Amino acid sequence: MEKRHSGRIAVLLFVSVIVVSCSGKQGEKVENSAAVVAAEVKPVTVSSVILYDTAAKWNEDAQGNMAFSESSSSGDVVEACMVPDPASPDAFIAEEKKAIRLTDKLEREFYHIQVEGKDYWIQDLFLAVDAIPGVISSDNAILYTKPNALTISASALTLPQYSIVGVHPKESTSDFLCVSAYVPEFSSTVVNKQFIKRDMATTDSRDLQVLRLYNVAKVNKNEIVKRELLNDAMSVGGNFNYLIVEALDELSSSEIMLFTVAPYTNDGNFITADEENGTINIRNKPGVNGSEILFTVSAGIEIVVTEITNETETIDGNDNYWYKITIPSMNNREGWIFGRYISANPS
Numbered sequence: 001m002e003k004r005h006s007g008r009i010a011v012l013l014f015v016s017v018i019v020v021s022c023s024g025k026q027g028e029k030v031e032n033s034a035a036v037v038a039a040e041v042k043p044v045t046v047s048s049v050i051l052y053d054t055a056a057k058w059n060e061d062a063q064g065n066m067a068f069s070e071s072s073s074s075g076d077v078v079e080a081c082m083v084p085d086p087a088s089p090d091a092f093i094a095e096e097k098k099a100i101r102l103t104d105k106l107e108r109e110f111y112h113i114q115v116e117g118k119d120y121w122i123q124d125l126f127l128a129v130d131a132i133p134g135v136i137s138s139d140n141a142i143l144y145t146k147p148n149a150l151t152i153s154a155s156a157l158t159l160p161q162y163s164i165v166g167v168h169p170k171e172s173t174s175d176f177l178c179v180s181a182y183v184p185e186f187s188s189t190v191v192n193k194q195f196i197k198r199d200m201a202t203t204d205s206r207d208l209q210v211l212r213l214y215n216v217a218k219v220n221k222n223e224i225v226k227r228e229l230l231n232d233a234m235s236v237g238g239n240f241n242y243l244i245v246e247a248l249d250e251l252s253s254s255e256i257m258l259f260t261v262a263p264y265t266n267d268g269n270f271i272t273a274d275e276e277n278g279t280i281n282i283r284n285k286p287g288v289n290g291s292e293i294l295f296t297v298s299a300g301i302e303i304v305v306t307e308i309t310n311e312t313e314t315i316d317g318n319d320n321y322w323y324k325i326t327i328p329s330m331n332n333r334e335g336w337i338f339g340r341y342i343s344a345n346p347s
Contacts, residue, residue: 044092045079045114046130049166051182055126058101058110059119065100066110066121074164074182075133075208078122081112094129097121125190128166128180134203135211136163137239141200143191147176153194157186162211167203168193177201206238214243222321222339224305227251282335286322287313294335303327305342306334315340 053074058066072078082092095112099121110121111129141159145151159165159181171178177198181191213233220226227248234244279296286309307324320339326332 044082046082047132048078048080049128049131049133050074050076050078050126051128051166051180052126055122057120057122060121065102067102069120075212077133079114080127080129081114096124126182131166131168131180132203133208134165134167134179134201135207136161136165136200137202138200141196144195147173147195159183159196160185165201202239204238206236207240210236210238210240217247223251224308225321280337280341282337284335286336288315297327301327301329
């Protein structure tokens, strides 16, 4: 009898596993000889916190160098891109690289981040990876190397009150918060995952919002804009209302402002006052171009501000807002005036 051998055919399947970076771009195709189903590696990101105001976000060019893109603000939440940890296959670490900054040709360490779906790089010392924003609320936030009151750092450093930090919830305990911070006053400038007592900081999102408004108001030289910012901060609530109350107390309670005469004469540019007659032009709408002069007023007249433009204009080197005003002594006539000519005190 003829024997028939039913040979088994071993089928070797070659599949391509696409390695996907944080940005979602395809990497190299890796040929795998195992009989597996093709799979796509999904990007892994974790919420992270910008630690430094005006920290630069960078774009990588074709040569791998970093070109400045835009600035960020301390407390901003971004997504840090994570990659598998070579030392532990089940763990992930932040994606980082050394690169040259084109602004100064210096090599620095950068983390890969995403902001609203766009890819950027940021210097590693300005980012707290896998963290949420926090604000130091006490003037006695002593740093500890471990979540234990007996482990005060060698230099017994304290974080500055009202500084913005990154809080790491996974490493924090019931009594201590694990924090990272960028502190220019410290010799090392960087605090990386050290501990403070839990009642030394707040993670209430309202407190961060109030602090940001307060900081902007502090440096704004226009008292009307400053008052609006502080009132906005007061409406937010949170734990820092006492700061806002103190700042408002320092401002004049009156909303009536007085004009002052410009310290220069008409030289052919847009000038609303001159030293000879001390008059100031009131316009039908904000801006130099396309507006008409409705009437003129004398310096020192009382006005009430009713509206402020959202953006400033630069006129003869002075950057300021436009203000809509009414003039009680002129039957409440209305118009717009450039902020250069408004002062809290008569000239």
